[in-house]
Amino acid sequence: MNKLILGRYFPGDSWIHQLDPRSKLLACIYFIFVLFLANNWQTYALLWIFTLVVMYLSGVSFKTYLRGVRPLIWLILFTVFLQVLFTSGGTIYVDWGPITISEFGITNGIYIFCRFVMIVFVSTVVTLTTKPIDLTDGINSLLRPLRALKVPVDEFALMLSISLRFIPNLLDETQKVMDAQAARGTEFGEGSLVKQMKTLVPIFLPLFVSSLNRAEELANAMEVRGYQSGEKRSTFRRLTWQKRDTLCLLFMLALTAGLAFLRADGSILH
Amino acid sequence: MPAPIIKVKDLTFRYDKRSEKETLANVSFTIDKGEWVAIVGHNGSGKSTLARLLVGLLVPQSGLITIAGRELNDESKWDLRRRIGMVFQNPDNQFIGTTVQDDVAFCLENLNMSFDEMKARVDEALEMVDMSSFREHDPSRLSGGQKQRVAIAGILALKPDVLILDEALVMLDPRSRRELLASLQQLRTTQNITIISITHDMNEAAAADRILMLREGHIEKCGPPQHVFQGEIEWEPPFAERLRRTLLKRNRSVPNRYMTEEEMVQWLWK
Amino acid sequence: MAMEVIFDNVSADYQLGPIRSPLVLHSVDVTIKSGSYTAVVGYTGAGKSSFLKAMNGLLLPKEGQISIGTSVIKPDKNKKALKSIRKRVGMVFQFPESQLFAETVEKDICFGPINFGVPKTEAKEIAKQVLEQVGLQQDILKKSPFSLSGGQKRRVAIAGILAIKPDILVLDEPGAGLDPNGRKEIMDLISSWHRDRGMTTVLVTHDMEDVVTYADRVIVMEKGQVVLHDDVEKVFSNHEQLEKWHLDVPDARRFQLNFEKKTGILLPKVCLTIDDLADAFIEVGLA
Numbered sequence: 115m116n117k118l119i120l121g122r123y124f125p126g127d128s129w130i131h132q133l134d135p136r137s138k139l140l141a142c143i144y145f146i147f148v149l150f151l152a153n154n155w156q157t158y159a160l161l162w163i164f165t166l167v168v169m170y171l172s173g174v175s176f177k178t179y180l181r182g183v184r185p186l187i188w189l190i191l192f193t194v195f196l197q198v199l200f201t202s203g204g205t206i207y208v209d210w211g212p213i214t215i216s217e218f219g220i221t222n223g224i225y226i227f228c229r230f231v232m233i234v235f236v237s238t239v240v241t242l243t244t245k246p247i248d249l250t251d252g253i254n255s256l257l258r259p260l261r262a263l264k265v266p267v268d269e270f271a272l273m274l275s276i277s278l279r280f281i282p283n284l285l286d287e288t289q290k291v292m293d294a295q296a297a298r299g300t301e302f303g304e305g306s307l308v309k310q311m312k313t314l315v316p317i318f319l320p321l322f323v324s325s326l327n328r329a330e331e332l333a334n335a336m337e338v339r340g341y342q343s344g345e346k347r348s349t350f351r352r353l354t355w356q357k358r359d360t361l362c363l364l365f366m367l368a369l370t371a372g373l374a375f376l377r378a379d380g381s382i383l384h
Numbered sequence: 385m386p387a388p389i390i391k392v393k394d395l396t397f398r399y400d401k402r403s404e405k406e407t408l409a410n411v412s413f414t415i416d417k418g419e420w421v422a423i424v425g426h427n428g429s430g431k432s433t434l435a436r437l438l439v440g441l442l443v444p445q446s447g448l449i450t451i452a453g454r455e456l457n458d459e460s461k462w463d464l465r466r467r468i469g470m471v472f473q474n475p476d477n478q479f480i481g482t483t484v485q486d487d488v489a490f491c492l493e494n495l496n497m498s499f500d501e502m503k504a505r506v507d508e509a510l511e512m513v514d515m516s517s518f519r520e521h522d523p524s525r526l527s528g529g530q531k532q533r534v535a536i537a538g539i540l541a542l543k544p545d546v547l548i549l550d551e552a553l554v555m556l557d558p559r560s561r562r563e564l565l566a567s568l569q570q571l572r573t574t575q576n577i578t579i580i581s582i583t584h585d586m587n588e589a590a591a592a593d594r595i596l597m598l599r600e601g602h603i604e605k606c607g608p609p610q611h612v613f614q615g616e617i618e619w620e621p622p623f624a625e626r627l628r629r630t631l632l633k634r635n636r637s638v639p640n641r642y643m644t645e646e647e648m649v650q651w652l653w654k
Numbered sequence: 655m656a657m658e659v660i661f662d663n664v665s666a667d668y669q670l671g672p673i674r675s676p677l678v679l680h681s682v683d684v685t686i687k688s689g690s691y692t693a694v695v696g697y698t699g700a701g702k703s704s705f706l707k708a709m710n711g712l713l714l715p716k717e718g719q720i721s722i723g724t725s726v727i728k729p730d731k732n733k734k735a736l737k738s739i740r741k742r743v744g745m746v747f748q749f750p751e752s753q754l755f756a757e758t759v760e761k762d763i764c765f766g767p768i769n770f771g772v773p774k775t776e777a778k779e780i781a782k783q784v785l786e787q788v789g790l791q792q793d794i795l796k797k798s799p800f801s802l803s804g805g806q807k808r809r810v811a812i813a814g815i816l817a818i819k820p821d822i823l824v825l826d827e828p829g830a831g832l833d834p835n836g837r838k839e840i841m842d843l844i845s846s847w848h849r850d851r852g853m854t855t856v857l858v859t860h861d862m863e864d865v866v867t868y869a870d871r872v873i874v875m876e877k878g879q880v881v882l883h884d885d886v887e888k889v890f891s892n893h894e895q896l897e898k899w900h901l902d903v904p905d906a907r908r909f910q911l912n913f914e915k916k917t918g919i920l921l922p923k924v925c926l927t928i929d930d931l932a933d934a935f936i937e938v939g940l941a
Contacts, residue, residue: 299769350489
């Protein structure tokens, strides 16, 4: 749990930190798509420069980003492995029965590795530099148009923000219940799988009960404070789009242009 | 002559509609504007039920509740919730916002208020409870007493006529309780707000102008503290009164009437 | 049976993944005598909860060691040994009713004893006994703990710890959130358990009335350190020190200090209870 860097917020005031969550979200999603324009080492180099610059601008240490990749490293290597084995073309390096390792295989393997790692890095930039509540506000704002299709975007946003607000409480309560049951002789993480599952009941049940209780009390409090689902509400939290956000999107366009220019399909540089 | 802000007439409520047991039986009373009324009683006396009925969280079987001249019912309750607000017992389970100011703004958002007006009211309300410097704090960094102050601010932002405290001090340590009580007394003077406190802490009840003592759904006693505590044996009276009775038992010539702490100090000093 | 608790130069911190928190206990050196009733007080964050958790190995010391009678908790303490210590240190956390989980009250009370190796039938017998001792009726045994009132749930939770038959009872604000009668009943229950069995009792509390009424010794904590460990009266006589540690005083003492400040008349002794006050005022002829 503690090793998961993706999803953690690191406070700071870098240029990236100060961007509106919407521009970050849009840029990140766009980046993931635009990655597929790359098909030669020049385009990948450009992408790497872009990624590393963004990471540098976030003000968070490279070591932290590396830690974010670590839990996913096996998944990434496995995919690379498959790519290498099953793509063929160009010079054959190894031909050993069913296993063929070719030039294209290696190249594609490297490309896939780059894509994966860059996606993780860029997404991590977003989550490290944006408070969870700001991310929620950003997503809510971007999904606003769906209200026209009767999707309860605002209700989801409220649910999400309340859930976020209670995460520290839940973590705290979990620890407290675990302590209480440990004091009564429960041993966690010992014994057979079945035995270990059984020790989870004295944790989950009290947490479940307390969550139900909390839900009821919250609902009462919300009602008394005038909350009616479906009614029009204003928002105190406001997102302000600034010049830097437009700049951010322009950078993405510049990146696209660069990639189109450098692509391997009969363009000038080859 | 202050006019009644709340009129309760023949209020009857039963949790279990099939049983004969009435949680509240034909309760009638009035509360004047600017008054501080404490409602005391044992668990099961009906005091919390009464609080919930007053804010429309429960519907009585029979009887009438009038707030600011308007009858409380399904249609009027949403409007009336701008005039009467409630702070609950658990400081965490009524804290909805991600930060202090978000939480205070919650009820204003529900009214679809403009941002500028919300900002002004939030600032004003935080000032009233001495929490202005905490406006960006998230709840995990606040003590129980601070969270309750935020809850009170959240209600004050509505500029209500009545503030109900449903055992709102019970989960706080004695010192926080005293501090909050002092703040409430000050608020009452500066804002001329009517306060109803549901409690079983006699020191809290002694701060009130009038005490309503409930037993098994009926009003057993009603009157100012000196009236209610005189000769009261079942409930342990406030501190100063206990001191007076102790001296009385030792045949000292203390006055034969209920005294507040101030009065006690004065008398001892002579 | 000597059930002394000795903290020998104990320092501890929490490890949260790759981050080590600052020290929550700082060179704590304290001896809690067998059979004593010690109150642990201190501002929020002073380290009281950490102090408690160190006593049954929920928080392992980084340096130093903790002796519970003849057993010792060291930084590298293994799990099996910790379990035997947990049998001897009965810990009641704040709002203990939130740990109830079993289908019936009986099963919940038996949970602890069974974990510690007590056979089921014997555990059930114990459950019956402790239930009576916490002042509840036997017919509750077959009920679901979730169907009980708040006060009853709390007693069931406490019964669940008493059923383990610990040698030391450690409690964190056992009366929190209860009405005055409920509080008194729980505190009296603990007090009688302490008296009848000579059980070493440690109580974390913010309520100074409880300290004065029930405890004989007080440990004052601040910023992870023990700053004072003395008899109840001695601790409350130095009110400037208490102010510095952000500590509350019993109502009677507060009244006395307020009176003395207002009138300039000093009372002959430190008054911690109403009776003390009455005595003092009579002595100076003001009452």
